[in-house]
Amino acid sequence: MAKLDIVTYPNRLLSNKSEPLLNIDADTHKLIQDMADTMYSFSGVGLAAIQVGIPKNIIIYDRLAQDNKKNFQALINPEIVECHGVQISEKEGCLSLPELLADIKRFKTISVKGLNSEGKPVTIDAEGLLAVILQHEIEHLNGILLTDKISALKRNIYKRKALKNLKKE
């Protein structure tokens, strides 16, 4: 088991757009496993490769992680191809944004196309929490964070706090 370091705000890397992954090989499988170990160690339900410093279009997720059953999925080069409805994701958090919780407007149902870890094309139809997780992780691949979706006031307060914590380290 290998736990990786999580890149946290305000590291600029998090605002970069990730690139498509062209070759799925043994290194990809190791990265995905390490990402899963990292996600579970922080009790997360999703993680994008950019959050461990790798700017490639890879996400993993496990909607039931909180139930202590480890059964994660990986999606490579994911793309939202359909979206419907609206839901408010209450107190949404992010491993890269410690201590930030925000109510975020999300699509209620989405269809996501991508490749699984074997490189096979898959389509995931998601609703509720799973739809929220997938939207959150895919936004990471586009360099979008929860801090881009909250009010300027809330963002400034959070940024000041994050910079203060950075100085303490």
Ligand SMILES: [Zn+2]
């Ligand atoms: Zn996140």
